[in-house]
Amino acid sequence: MRITDEVAGALADRLPVVALESTLLAHGLPPGRNREVATEVENAVRAAGAVPATIAVLDGQIRVGLTGTELDRLCAAGSGLAKLSARDLGPAIALHHDGATTIAGTSVIAHAAGIPVFGTGGLGGVHLPPPGDALSWDVSADLDVLSSTPITVVCSGVKSVLDISATIEVLETRSVPVLGYRTGFFPAFYRRESRFALSWRVETPEEVAAVVRAHREHGPGSGVLLTNPIPAADEMSQDLHDRLLAEGMARVAEDGVRGGDVTPVLLDHFHTASAGVSLDANVALVLSNVTLAAEVAVALHTS
Missing domain, CATH: 3.40.1790.10 (Indigoidine synthase domain)
Structure with missing residues (x-):
């Protein structure tokens, strides 16, 4: 190293x-x-x-x-x-x-x-089942690593092309606390909120730092996931998002795309069919997340 x-x-x-x-x-x-x-x-x-x-x-x-x-x-x-x-x-x-x-x-x-702190875009999660299948066995390694690595990851939830409900369940099973930064709902990357409520909400970097310290002392050794919604001004509209997702899923079914190739195909469609809207949103949320990660790192340092 x-x-x-x-x-x-x-x-x-x-x-x-x-x-x-x-x-x-x-x-x-x-x-x-x-x-x-x-x-x-x-x-x-x-x-x-x-x-x-x-x-x-x-x-x-x-x-x-x-x-x-x-x-x-x-x-x-x-x-x-x-x-x-x-x-x-x-x-x-x-x-x-x-x-x-x-x-x-x-x-x-x-x-x-x-x-101790890592800022990124969207966490990997449980993939949606391939067309014609009842469930998916494709689960991102991000979830298992977070369950065994005491690091705080700041992200905007997971992309809506993944199975958000199943991802949250895996995080719960793996004893990873999920915090919503000034939100009570799990973010969906391009969208500020999914329909899935969170158990814990925090309002300041100092509150995050307090949770992280307590989890280190009393928790099972897992990391902490801090979910930060995309800035409101950069959120993709619901209509555009839903249209792109429906078109992308239709393309996946038509082309017979399966396994780990599904998400890249869907994201490529988002980027090409949104005339740059999804790309700008991606950059905006990453900048927001790394700024918050730095604020949390500072709070951990000064507390």
Whole structure:
């Protein structure tokens, strides 16, 4: 593991640090825009008083914090990079590959480096059943990693192309507390609220920090999920969202798409058919989440 001097210095001095994933940059955003967002995200973390630590694997080495040149390289490679979940870290390191880390992969590395807070876009979850099937066995590794890794993940819930109800049930079964930031309902990524109520609501970064500290002391060793709705001004309209989802599901059924390919196909349809609305919404919620993550990191540091 190689940690940049900036991040290593902050950790040594016990200053607030926020982990950032690299899959968002490589696989979630188009070329050019991804590099712009990489800078915007890191600047947002710094503006809120914390040090950003973007995480990836380059030349078979875990990198915690990326230089400008490394961010250029990551963003230029884009979707050509391997997508590294927690299970993929060993092979990528041993075989000297490059890769962008998912929420699961980033969480494992961040915890190992001593970074307690992670800001991202949308958590992985339980996938909707393929057309013609009664249920899905496709469950994101993000959920299991969060259940066994004591890290606080700030996100905008899960995308509405996933099974939100089943995802919430898995989080409950895995003893992961789910907090709503100034909301009583689980967010649905492009939409501020789903129809699923949450048990716990928090109003300030200081309240989040208090929950995190108590959970560390008395909880089962799992992480904490802080759900932060997309800013109201950037929320996708209900009509557009429902139309895109219906069109995307029809495309999945028509093309016989199954398994892990379903969500990428649906998201690609959202991006192409919304004339950029979904992409702008994605960027807005990520910036909101990493800012909140930095505020929580600061609250943990000062309390």
